[in-house]
Amino acid sequence: MKLLVTGGAGFIGSHFVKRILAAADVQRVTVLDALTYAGDRANLGDAFLSPKLEFVHGNICDRESVDALVARHTAVVHFAAESHVDRSLSRAGQFVSTNVIGTQTLADAAMRHGIERFVHVSTDEVYGPLPDGAATEDFPLRPTVPYAASKAASDLIALSYWQTYGSPVCVTRSSNNYGPRQHPEKIIPLFVTRLLRGQKVTLHDRGQHVRNWLHVADNCAGIELVLRDGAPGEVYNLGGGTDMTSKELTGELLKLCGAGWDQVTYVPDRLSNDIRYAMDWSKIAALGYRPARDFVAGLEETVAWYRANPDRWAPMSRPLLAVPAPRGASPELEGRHVH
Template sequence: MRILVTGGAGFIGSHYVRTLLGPDGPGGLDTVTVLDKLTYAGNPANLDGVRDDARFEFVHGDIRDAELVGKLVAEHDQVVHFAAESHVDRSILGAAEFVLTNVVGTQTLLDAALHSGPTTFVYVSTDEVYGSIAEGSWPETDPLSPNSPYAASKAAGDLLALSYHRTHGLDVRVTRCSNNYGTHHFPEKVIPLFITNLLDGLKVPLYGDGLNVRDWLHVDDHVRGIELVRAGGRSGEVYNIGGGTELNNRELTGLLLEAFGADESSIAYVEDRKGHDRRYSVDWTKIKEELGYHPRKDFATGLAETVAWYRDNRAWWEPLKAGARVG
């Protein structure tokens, strides 16, 4: 089995690659190839743990490069597509790169898969494609109603992927996850940003009234869910992957302050994000009943481990944070 992983040097993609090639990874793997453009959020160091594995290959390239993508897809049996521009705030400042990468890049990969015929194409999407929900949880059958340019670009890629299944019969499987957290997370996202700010004695910027709600999913559970879908999911189907821990941003901030022995004086309330979705919540009954998925990492343990990792790995995040001027 030869698997092509796009965006495999990023936060979630690198966790997936390390899982595939780790001691609990699937048998029968001949090659795991990472295709990554190495933008600001792609870090080669995320793959150091598998770089010496004889099954690992790395290709520096752009998913919009049709010639390169066509060659790579033809050499692999399956594609797991993570590569994306993913930060909502950046999409608000400028949407063009999000459309080019998340829509055109996805279409380029799908065309290559259609012409060379890998057995499975997994598109990794997000719960943000659903929009905002006041109560209850979205099943996979709910219509998409994205509100940010980032979410709209992911929804477009999501629907494109499904259209290739319905039109051409391509074996496409889509996952939609809730908010991820864990180690190796670029420090522009809320949890690593707040942790690294607190490590540096800085305040944490809390949007608006802090009552926006998210469901938190540990990255280890997310990649395990993706692997269940790759190995056993049904063609043409969408699978929500949730974490089961809903917190508003004030509650999340309180837990992080507590971890550092800090109080509310460390909070800097800032103007709310434009179009800020109030609440996300996915119903993950389908993946539980069909594939046996259940999150294993409780949030208290996962958050403590994440804090400890950033505390112990300044050499990983300090250059990234300085270079990107976040926080």
């Protein structure tokens, strides 16, 4: 297998690259990454010791470059995306450009060159909020923020290439990932890096938003399974992690960082903050998928990594973004900061 991995210098992508390089039947792994703020060659680390790895600095919206790269491969795993909800609230155009047009550019090249396997990596956020129950793969897509909407659109673009051209596209939708090397804009590394510096962290509303936390290694195992055994044209939910409210998660992080609740403040809820995500993952389980990482042990490992590697995350810590209040909102919401 000659595999092109887009976004392979990002958090999930770099974990996947390290995993797939160990596979005996993989002849080449080419990483295509634009190295925006969340992508870092350092995430790949000792993967560069492998003679099978090639790195290309480029953008998935560059049609000529993408076409030339795809032509040299037999399979594609597509991670590259703008992925932070809060940034999408003020920079929606970037998300549409990268996530939708970039996916179409890649899928078009894959169709032209007869790629044998194409895995498009997506998110549970495309299903929108579920106060109860769990979304199966045929559940209606009801995204509520620009990030999730751009991912839902990219899912449909990718799947349309199966329906129209017979391109062997599969889509994975995972719950919230965590683990070492995640950019500190996301809640777990954001809270950990702030707590380790003795700073305060903020919880939206009463901290009752529910997310399912899946270790990045388990997600990557599921993605590889879909790459090898997934049926073309199918969507696979990758869940099975641990459900926690944001307040419960904060409590675990406080313990691991040796901090107390006096370092926690509460702020008004952010725009369109979905109360709960939940997915049924029985479809991928039928292929043999089973999450293996214990949540507490995985969280301990994650905190230990940030404690031991301040040189990696400290330069990434940036001021929080100010987002505009929705039309008609109360004046005190204007310019409110979010994480």
